[in-house]
Amino acid sequence: MTTEREVTSWREFRDHLGVAIVLAGGVLVGAINIYLVGSLLPSAVADIGGERLYAWSTTIFSVAQVAGTLAVSRMLSLRGTVGSYLIGFGVFAAGSVVCAVSPGMAVFLIGRGVQGLGAGLLTGLGFAAVYVALPPSLWVRGTALISAMFGVGTLVGPAMGGLFAQFGLWRAAFVVLAVVGVAAAGSAPRVLPKSDDRKTPAPVPIVSLTLVVGAATAVSVAGVVAGVAAMTLALAVAVASVLVFLVWEKRAVQRILPLATYRSGSPLRWVYLTIVVLSAGVGVEMFLPLFGQRLAGLPPVVAGFFGAALSLGWPVSQMLVASVQKEATIRRLRVAGPLLLAIGFLGLALLQRSHVSSPMVLAWLPLLFLAGAGIGIAWPHLSVAAMTSAPDPEEGQKAAAAIATILTMSTAFGAAVAGLLVNLGGSSPVNSARYLLLGFAAIAALGILAAHRVNHTRLIPDLRNHLVDLA
Template identity: 50%
Template structure:
């Protein structure tokens, strides 16, 4: 009998494995929901402690820290074991939440978000990495499905919680609640999580790459607060230049963030990663959408919070449908059409921006953002498979597939930083800021159709039978 297929949801959520499932799923849910909790509360937060010029930094600090810590998941799990790894992750997340809750100004709040991001990146990675070690083989598939589902649940829990707190004009208790939840889950970890063996790690930390990446994102972020004009252009150019140096270093680095096969001749992987990165750029708009909803649409914090999550909700729901597509022609259309649909959705949302909109226009805001998110969702599952099938070696293929999440996080961090620059260009008009941000990001998304086309072309050129994109 095949033991990998006889596990059930009842067994996973039963007395024996439910506590372990709570830890794995709870960590990912905290990471996912915190993004939307924070964006929903940002207008309230900056209204209380100031720092409107650092609006985008709240997302950038969290994402950059998540990128760095996600690179260390395997190393920490190997050298420290499962229990210490999770205690460290929840501890950092709780500490960051506590710093944010007690912050007297935007500087301390950003520091708290960075610490929170370090913990969040570990939680997201551990949620997947520990399934194999903490659950029997027959429950692996159910465990992976449960953990993945938490990203969709976070789309609902985050804005709902943030909207409720924002409705009452308070935000510190929301972060205080995260501290309590982290502490409770730390107790659960000690009681139920199985200990795993420790050993020396053979993987080197890609220190130079991480420094270059962090510096590049930091410089783009600085461009959003320096005086407009030459200073903005100069810092932006330096940031993009450091990003280019990062890519050049990755091509030859012994310890790299991206799989070595990325830059190998003849592989489609570089086009896969470029497409993923461009799709991830759409996520950079999310930090500002609740602000636009409150300032332009006079929406309540609760509704504005859900508006901010509409893009990710479209992504989460559409990928569950798209993943079942198997016909080669259909898959090619989904991969190429994803960036195009993202571009159309963002552009339509930009056109609909106005002060004092009617109910119909507000509804169309939700629809266009959902459509933009669907552009990411219809392409993403097939991009992951394309990454896996772009190389023949099983170990390298595993690294190539894992690189999807790394590239997505890196691109999201860059886009969040660039979003702050574009919003600044439209100041003091919120309407102009919204249009600058959305039209530029729509144009960037449209460019993504080219590398997406190159993926399908590269696959077709290498195969004489059914494309592996559909496997």
């Protein structure tokens, strides 16, 4: 697959700074919200009750987020870039307000669903808008910037949530999110392209949507049910839904994924599969603070920073490789991404002990950073490969929007698989940690094969230089 291209410097973003801020900000508010709520939820439950529904806060948000990403292409057809962002920020702000004023957990969960829908729209719009709002020379840097926001969210979210929870102001945190959403919505019309990229929307692919949302629901349920058998059944339903989805999409007239995904000789299927593997690896980080406390005796705050080391490697490495132009280097980065992820997890697995010494704990940090860097060095180049694997602008925009759906689905799936592997360890934290890390090292190894196929599959002609300026 050939993707050698002109890539400008970060300084070129000065002419598109407002666009970059809106695109990155839309992804960031959703990313912060995920981790912020994790810190705030104990305080919220203590205030409004509903402890038995505790785990459903994340489940409902995740399913709604996937549904939101699926609506991006149709939303752009109906409302254009500016109108879609206004709706996305507005829905997110409305959900935040509902959470802030919730008298009980039932209303709070409704707010979380609305928040998730808005966050999904904003995440999908971020990737799709890179395609229409930035010149091709900034696509790599644009995707690097917005996807780096997931790493930033893992750092800012817990800190922000912990601060509000410390002072018993959990409702105020949602008010702040709502204000940020409204402010971002106000800036969108001023900085986003004013072109009318609306078109007659295609009919809604009801069957495909139902199968994807069903898979997302099954994966999310797998994360909250008790027992390995119930979790395995839920994951089996999710896998079956995905397989049926792929069979249906290949033959359907109206589909969610671009036609190139199913076209013989196209690298797009392998691009998406590599993204799936890298995104699923993020599911490991939710259990890293737990192992830091139980195996190394770290205090909760310090253990939380260990978990964040993986996410920190993602944005840092992305910024370093976004300027790469040579095809040979890009090909190596695609394969090196899942390779570093596998090496990082394998190294961590070998360092798990019942009582971890301080030097060994410190050795965890570079391995976690290495694993995160594996995601970061491959991600922007895979995203641009997806955008340029479709033969026309409309399919290219669909390919870009589908990245967000694949990202959210893979992250949720990874978290559920991580929970299953941890449960297999039973009452032994060491066994749980080893099962988790070795399992995801094996999954990452599959990504090496997928990335290799990306590099050795011919590319559908890159039409970027022949397209009219969609921005």
